[in-house]
Structures are given as C-alpha cells and as structure tokens.
Amino acid sequence: MNLVKKVLKSRPAIAFAATFLVTMLIFAAFGYAPFGLKSVAGADANIQYLDLFAYLKDVLAGKNSATYTMSAPHLPIT
Numbered sequence: 001m002n003l004v005k006k007v008l009k010s011r012p013a014i015a016f017a018a019t020f021l022v023t024m025l026i027f028a029a030f031g032y033a034p035f036g037l038k039s040v041a042g043a044d045a046n047i048q049y050l051d052l053f054a055y056l057k058d059v060l061a062g063k064n065s066a067t068y069t070m071s072a073p074h075l076p077i078t
Helices: 002-009 011-030 040-061
Strands: none
Touching: none
16 A cells, blocks of 8 residues: 555645546547557558658669668658
8 A cells, every 4th residue: 555655645646547547548539550440650650651662762763872861752742
C-alpha cells in the first residue's frame, strides 16, 4: 500500500499514465492498432516514404546523386 501512495504522489508517473490513457482512448475511438485495423505509420507514409522512393528512383535512373542531399523531390500530395 505504501508503494501505491508513493506512485500516486509522483507527478511524472501521473503525467505518463494520463497521457497513455488518453492516447489509448483516442486509438480505440478511431480504430487504430492495437484496437483496430488502421495503422499510425500508414498516415505517415505519404510524407516520408514516397519522397524516399522517388529519390531512390532518381538515383537508380541516374538523374540524381546517391550522396546525401538536403533537397527533397517535389511531389504532389494526393
């Protein structure tokens, strides 16, 4: 019982628990994993992976260099 009182007085533990519970409630409400079939990573794919694969295609086609660059290909977001 003494351990429970210490945990409840700990502000970081309360902040973690509250954030975790709110996140899990949102995931459950909108059907994201582990409560549904949607994935959070899928929403990020059009932002990061499409640019990466477009750049890789340009490198393989010889249109761009394989060395690191700060430029990003301009793709229309659909």
